Amino acid sequence: MKILIVNPPHLSIGSRLAGEHLPPLGLLSIGGPLIDSGHEVSLLDSDYFNDSIPSVVQKIKEVNPEVLLMGHSGSTSAQPVIEDISRMVKLRNPELKIIIGGVFPTYHWKEILQKNESIDYIVCGEGEETITKLVSAIEQQSELNDIRGIAYRNSREIIKMPPAATIKSLDDFRIGWELMDGYHYTYWGKRKAVVIQFSRGCPYPCTYCGQSLFWKKWRHRSAKSLVDEMEMLHKKMGVIVFNFADENPSSNPKAWREFLQELVSRNLKLILVASIRADNIVRDADYLHLYKKAGFERFLLGIENYDEAILENIKKAGEISKDKEAIQLLRQHNILSMATYVVGFGEEKPRDFYNSLKQLLSYDPDQVQLLYATPHKWTPYFEEVRDKEIILTDQRKWDYKHQVISTRFVKPWLVILFVKAIEIFMQTRPKALIRLFFHRDARLRSAMRWYSRIGKRVWFWELHQFFFVTPLSKERMKMKDFWA
Template sequence: MKRYRIVLIFIEQIGSEAWDNWEALGIGYLASMLRQRENYVEIVKIPSIIKDCHVNEILDKKPDVVGFTLPCAFEERFKQLGSKLKEQNPQLHITCGNRYATDNANYLLTSNSWLDSVIRGEGEYTIVELVETLEEDGSLSGVLGVHYKENGKIIQNPDRPLPENLDLLPFPARDMIKDMKGEKHAWLITARGCVNKCSFCNSSFKGIQRGKVWRGRSPENIVDEMKYVINETGCTNFFIVDSSYESPGNFGKKRIQEIASEILKSNIDVNYGVYFCANTWNDNDLPLLELLRKSGLEYAFIGIEAGTEKGIELYNKKATIEDNYRILDLFRRAQLGTKVGFILWHPYLSYDELKENIEFLYKSNIGYSFRNYACMLYPYKGTAIYEQIKKDGLLIGDYDTELGHYNWKFADERLEPLKNFLCDFLDHTACFMKAASLEYKILSLINRTTNYLLRHELSTELIDRFREQVDLIYKQLNEQNHKFILSIISCFELNKSEGELSSIKKEMIMKTTELVDTLEKEEMLYIKRSIRANLIRERINVN
């Protein structure tokens, strides 16, 4: 029997260089499952602007099945590419998956005559059965987890139960790492499912597939995959994309302790980042954080999202404001880097809540980061917050297939011009863009270098001095941003003149430029000193 040839496609998002180093881990798992049964599988990354040459590139591989991973922002380019492929090869079976496809299976099949099927939920076992059935020219009626067309009708098969033992899955194919530009990063899943219920999140398939929501892999299996990635690609930098790495509860913390111990026992030299919740950490966890740091933990992305009681309730966060303050302080004392999720702008925001959030950013010393003043809520279909905004009549227009979410309006219309001004000002002014780029670069440099030096019992004097200088500059930025952002808010709230607003902008740009230039000079000075002291190795990225 002929084994089908499969092409799995990832389409880049428009206008984002970050996609150069984006790894589509889901189709990596699908590719490995299919390769286990000796199918020819190729993963193809297509640029955001689709041309005929990209269609030819795919067809030249002579696929029998083409599969798309379909995040919400890619729908228009998915339609453009899929329709052209089907037009040139009507025999192709075209399918798609991912969260957006799962939530919108019937709509996608109805609105795209060329689309043959949609895989709902976690798709490793489903795609194998789909391909096996197509190879045998059988009916898809028995394939769980598939919606498909038959004689012009859309057939909805029952959803497939969630896979229970993740250790049984093959390691995902890492084809995309080989094409990454600059420093390589591998994504890693140590568990699937999320026990939290944030109102804005659509990241997992809970409620769609039967089975235990949270499922974790064994520490040995996880570290074996790290070793596999290092051996296959040379990549030693990982980002663990579990919704919350320390979940669930006390068992979760014991588990990540075991993973860290297994990394150290295996004597592999890795750096990794994770997602953490704010509500589960306290001073008793300092020994655990120290162990995680020793094993290579570089930073944690902490989903704080709000600095007000109203915001915490709206986003259905388990953490309190006190929890948010505590985890930031804890990580500073543990000398671990933090990136913060903070959704400042939402439809129910008032001027009072806005100013309360600005005070939280200032008092928690994360107001130095300009992106925290420009992040807004993106309501995705199927989330609790989407349903609430829709019920309250605050959605604007239809689903935005280019941006990948629904747009909304403020209940207090006075906030719209302020939001538009601040987001445009902070997102598109050179000094703020440079500050954002430096923030990530310096975070990585400080934490990766510190971990390396401590692991090898080398002096941290130079990096400690550099950290002190960075903290001082960030403190100045925090103070400055607090002052200027409140002044801008006041201009809009009190309808002050354009001249006064222009004066604030000019002064903020000038002072920010000075501080950001100083930050960059301190970085270069540290690098020069470290090179002279022979403390920077080639693998620590300083470019």
């Protein structure tokens, strides 16, 4: 069958100001099995082109596929865009079969199928195996009642099949890297880049995160298989930067060390960036030199909050002392640290923002990223805040970069000013500026300057969006009523 995979535009986030984009790994991951099953598959990355919705619809018409697949890594905020595209496409071509997938559709399958008749099928959970069975059934016009992991509508009702089995071996399904042809994906200062995964899932039960729920269990690829793939991408496609999509790639220390050693043995001279738990950095203190030799230049560390009571409540399972130690260890091994800090987990007062700044200063990370607590309905955290009021009813903005939950003691305009003040203070403090201009490693100086240039543009853009573009809700609405 002729299949078009669409990565819809994500127009609400300021990171696109960098002028750099990473490929949609999730869509490439389902593209590979479809190609290997004999289908004619192409990718339309409308996020790369920053397309308007009418432009996306026109490009789909020009390709004229038999099956249209859509998904997005920004799942909650992307869903309204996906639904707008599907409605407009179906008006032009009622016979086209539309399939969507991702985290949000996995949990909101019923309401999506109820309110949008343009969407025919939803793949729930991991899609590599499910999508090939579903497309085969569509092609052969056969029954769907033996395909697990899908939701669909027949002439009488909406049907949800039992969940598909968790993929045991992540090496069994090939990523369709050839679908990147025609796109020049870059990151880290215009260097050719891809997103990659060593593992899926997370063994930690943080209440605000849906990773452990969606992926079911933590699994990893074989070290040799992944490094072979990275070497191929580097030597045949010129990829230099590998951005790891894992929530926590080092959950299994033995497997992680094996991967690092295998990568070091190839001497590929890559640039690697990833997220990792601070306590795993401390755990691996004796062989952090392997991290550096493998090519890691920055790790994102989820600090989340300064209040240990809040950290315990959201089941972060971290320790402030280990957070600090991890940043110091990374600096000793010439690896940058980015601390993410989340606003909105508690009922902040002005003094809490001051305490947050003091905490971040004591950590002394190389870079910071402040985010807003954004509850998703399928997470335990949602149940904790279901009766709280929200200030933003535009679902396209539910992307961690816009305040969603109302704060009782601080007005939204003051929240964003506090957030922006913390960001500017952290990035312009003397220690940060000294590293920015005089760090002994030229590559890290370049990386920090690249991030600072982007951060400056995004800083102004987000303020402008808040005060002049994004309308806050005028009606008082509780979280549970919004999702009712």
